[in-house]
Amino acid sequence: MKRKVPGALVAWSLVMSLAPMLLAQQEGASSRVEESTIPEGTEFKLQLHTTINSKTSKPGDRVLTTLIDPVSVEDRDVLAKGLRIDGHVGEVKTAGRRGKGGYLTVVFDTVELPNGEKVAILGSLTEIFSSEGGGDPNVGPEGELKGRGASRKAQIAVIGASAAAGAAGGIGPGIAAGAGGLMAAILLPRGKQASLAAGSLVGMRLDRDVTVTIPSSGK
Numbered sequence: 001m002k003r004k005v006p007g008a009l010v011a012w013s014l015v016m017s018l019a020p021m022l023l024a025q026q027e028g029a030s031s032r033v034e035e036s037t038i039p040e041g042t043e044f045k046l047q048l049h050t051t052i053n054s055k056t057s058k059p060g061d062r063v064l065t066t067l068i069d070p071v072s073v074e075d076r077d078v079l080a081k082g083l084r085i086d087g088h089v090g091e092v093k094t095a096g097r098r099g100k101g102g103y104l105t106v107v108f109d110t111v112e113l114p115n116g117e118k119v120a121i122l123g124s125l126t127e128i129f130s131s132e133g134g135g136d137p138n139v140g141p142e143g144e145l146k147g148r149g150a151s152r153k154a155q156i157a158v159i160g161a162s163a164a165a166g167a168a169g170g171i172g173p174g175i176a177a178g179a180g181g182l183m184a185a186i187l188l189p190r191g192k193q194a195s196l197a198a199g200s201l202v203g204m205r206l207d208r209d210v211t212v213t214i215p216s217s218g219k
Contacts, residue, residue, distance in 0.1 A: 033213050033214065033215055033216055034213070034215075035211050036078045036211070037212075038071060038079070038212065039073075039206070039209055040208050040209050041205060041206060042073075042206040043126065043204070043205055043206075044067060044071060044108075044205075044206065045068040045129065045201065045202075045204075046065040046066065046067060046201070046203070047200070047202075048065050048197075048198055048199065049066065049198050049199075050062065050065075050198055051196070051197045051198045052104060052196050053193055054092055054093060054094050054095065054104045054193045055102065057089045057092055059091065060089060062088055063086060063108075064086050065087070066082055066084055067079060067080070067081055067082060067083045068081065069081060078212060079111065083111060084111070084112040085108055085110070085111050085204065086112070087107050087109050087110070088106070088109060089105070089106060089107075090105035090106065090107045091103075091104065091105045095147055095190045095191040096190060097190055100149060100191045101146055101148050101191035101193075101194065102191065102194045103145060103194045104144065105142075105145070106143075107122070107123075107124065108121060108124065108125075109121060109122065113212060117213070120210075121206065122206070122207045123204045123207055124205055125139055125143045125203070126203040126204060127203040128196070128200065128201070128202050128203075129200075130200060130201045131196060131197070132197040132198065132199035132200045133195075133199075136148055136192075137192075137194055143205075147195065149192075
């Protein structure tokens with residue numbers, strides 16, 4: 001009479017026979033990714049999704065963007081179009097009198113990969129390709145977004161008014177100088193705020209190397 005093999009023993013034998021196959025599949029999956037280093041100085045083109053303004057933005061405010069063009073290393077795309085590249089507002093100074101424009105800095109600090117992994121980066125603003133909502137901001141040599149100062153026409157008008165005050169009869173030199181300074185303060189408007197609206201296209205420079213994990217190019 002044949003002895004029956006217990007069902008639990010059959011199940012255990014099946015699991016043990018499949019274990020090497022499952023392990024091989026897991027090792028194969030892990031081998032299909034590799035690391036790639038994006039070097040310092042690489043340029044990114046981004047679309048801004050947050051409005052920033054030197055009058056209303058505060059240090060630490062989050063700045064959200066997406067990648068417009070893929071980023072390549074050695075002719076291979078390592079960051080795809082549409083990935084999130086986010087940052088925060090750094091230093092902020094509002095526009096002032098006597099034509100001083102406002103400015104602010106943006107520190108890009110995170111890239112989000114397709115698998116949801118967030119990788120720390122360090123990047124700074126380099127240029128403005130297009131500005132939504134009007135305005136004419138520019139980027140300074142240290143990566144600061146700058147608002148324009150007073151126009152040359154306005155400055156000439158103030159200089160003319162000050163000169164006229166100084167030449168008025170019966171006014172002493174000290175009083176004339178004081179009157180000229182007062183007129184300059186009153187007539188010369190504040191400079192423009194540094195401002196970029198959501199939808200603007202900007203450039204970013206990577207300020208240090210960053211290593212990301214990407215799918216392997218091997219078969």
